[in-house]
Amino acid sequence: MxxxxxxxxxxxxxxxxxxxxxxxxxxxxxxxxxxxxxxxxxxxxxxxxxxxxxxxxxxxxxxxxxxxxxxxxxxxxxxxxxxxxxxxxxxxxxxxxxxxxxxxxxxxxxxxxxxxxxxxxxxxxxxxxxxxxxxxxxEPRLLNIPGEDLPHVSHFLNDPHVYFHQELLVVGGRNSAVEYALRCWRAGAKVTLSYHKSDFPKTSIKPALLQDIETVVREGNMRFLPGTVPVEITMQDVLLATTDELGNPLAGEIEQLPFDFVLLCTGxxxxxxxxxxxxxxxxxxxxxxxxxxxxxxxxxxxxxxxxxxxxxxxxxxxxxxxxxxxxxxxxxxxxxxxxxxxxxxxx
Ligand SMILES: Cc1cc2nc3c(=O)[nH]c(=O)nc-3n(C[C@H](O)[C@H](O)[C@H](O)COP(=O)(O)OP(=O)(O)OC[C@H]3O[C@@H](n4cnc5c(N)ncnc54)[C@H](O)[C@@H]3O)c2cc1C
The missing domain is CATH 3.50.50.60 (FAD/NAD(P)-binding domain)
Known part of the structure; x- marks a missing residue:
């Protein structure tokens, strides 16, 4: 050799x-x-x-x-x-x-x-x-759910502009998810934020981000769905399950919502x-x-x-x-x- x-x-x-x-x-x-x-x-x-x-x-x-x-x-x-x-x-x-x-x-x-x-x-x-x-x-931490590899689903945000006037589901609740959700909303996306825990992890989010997201959600400019997790993604919809106190999906409690794009900020x-x-x-x-x-x-x-x-x-x-x-x-x-x-x- x-x-x-x-x-x-x-x-x-x-x-x-x-x-x-x-x-x-x-x-x-x-x-x-x-x-x-x-x-x-x-x-x-x-x-x-x-x-x-x-x-x-x-x-x-x-x-x-x-x-x-x-x-x-x-x-x-x-x-x-x-x-x-x-x-x-x-x-x-x-x-x-x-x-x-x-x-x-x-x-x-x-x-x-x-x-x-x-x-x-x-x-x-x-x-x-x-x-x-x-x-x-x-590499991204995968959710390992059906539809995670569809073309309108991404684990990376490149440019918030691409989501202008689109229905966007952001999944996650830590700093990156919160920052990306806010940036996409400010770029004109209609953002829903799904997080598997019952509230934001307040002690680990940067204070300025936490204050910002809480204000935007409180004023009705972003839909926040705590205690939910996607279990399947199709071309048109996302199936969101309700979670238990540990953030795991509960069997049978599923809501089907339409989205144009899905951004998975799961680490x-x-x-x-x-x-x-x-x-x-x-x-x-x-x-x-x-x-x-x-x-x-x-x-x-x-x-x-x-x-x-x-x-x-x-x-x-x-x-x-x-x-x-x-x-x-x-x-x-x-x-x-x-x-x-x-x-x-x-x-
Ligand atoms: C949105 C965002 C914001 C962030 N903000 C901050 C911040 O404010 N402050 C902060 O400290 N950190 C921040 N981070 C984390 C930051 O990315 C890391 O702290 C930093 O990049 C770590 O540096 P590193 O040299 O340890 O690793 P990396 O920057 O990840 O470098 C590792 C390198 O190894 C290379 N590599 C891997 N495997 C191989 C291989 N087999 N052969 C050859 N090359 C290989 C990779 O290509 C990569 O270039 C942030 C991350 C994100 C995603």
Missing amino acids: QINEKTQVAIIGAGPTGVELAVALTQADIPFLLFDAGQIGQTITWWPKHTRFFSTSERIAIPGLPLTVFDQQHPTNDDYLAYLRSVVQQFGIQAHAYQPVIEVKPLSGGDFLLITERKGIRQHYRAAFVVLATGGMA YQADLTLFRQLGVDLLGAEQSPRFDPETMESNVPGVFVLGTVAGGTQSKFMHFIETSHAHVPKILTTIQQRLAGSSGVIR
Whole structure:
């Protein structure tokens, strides 16, 4: 088997945290390769147009590299992607975009083999350390109901404009669902919001969003159906079941309502395939990887966990960009110490 390239560190995932580590490794003069299945910042590319971060600019900027927003407001996804591109250019980082790592495994002697695929061509890389920065939002969490794959049903909001003057069912009740429902309503959609619990999760919704949605619902501008969940979607209608106190559908209590479009804001889940391939332990319902919080090294020596994937598929968000900055110096220091203790070159 021919190895295309050898390096000290392979970073898998060029989201905010993978790029931040790439900057730190560049500054420390440690060779690395940075892979992404899509473009740098891929997760942020699919947010709805003109979405503002909940976080403020100084909290998501890479330490020492200010993110300046012309209007001093929370940055938009476009602001942040432009920032990420300029950081990558400034530090001369060569990201391997659109090159997913499809397999990673330990080699005898302590290094790792990574296999990538781009446009049908497989490439093989060897690295002394692997950093998994693959994020927690790889795919939507499906309801697994009939009709979920129909063309008028989506798990992603791109542009609220497409729902102008349309009957839209938004499903969900957390921050994204509430924000998307409000934006679509302000873009002229006739919005119904279905949430499986009996009320909004008030302690976990941003206060400004909660106040906004409660006002819009109270004034009769949006229909809110708490305690309901879709159990089937057809081209014309949605069958909504009443739920019990845990949010599960009750048999027989079903209402059939007509909608033009359905937007399912039921959250996202991590793809932990590479963790499983490497033998990283995945703990609990959230499947959070086992790692040492002092070093971010997983239970597999030489494999590190970086960024929001440290929480697996988070049901309640504890890991954000701002909490992930601390991961970078821990990983960097550990790798520097290992390199100082060895011959300093890849085996
Ligand atoms: C609407 C919305 C608003 C948000 N607002 C905020 C906010 O205000 N503040 C905040 O901190 N967070 C926010 N988030 C969450 C935010 O997206 C994450 O915090 C951030 O993107 C996490 O960065 P990350 O580097 O950990 O992971 P990601 O950005 O998800 O990056 C992971 C990268 O890994 C790549 N990847 C995955 N598997 C492979 C593979 N096998 N091979 C190669 N590459 C791979 C992916 O393509 C992706 O680019 C929001 C999310 C949404 C949807």
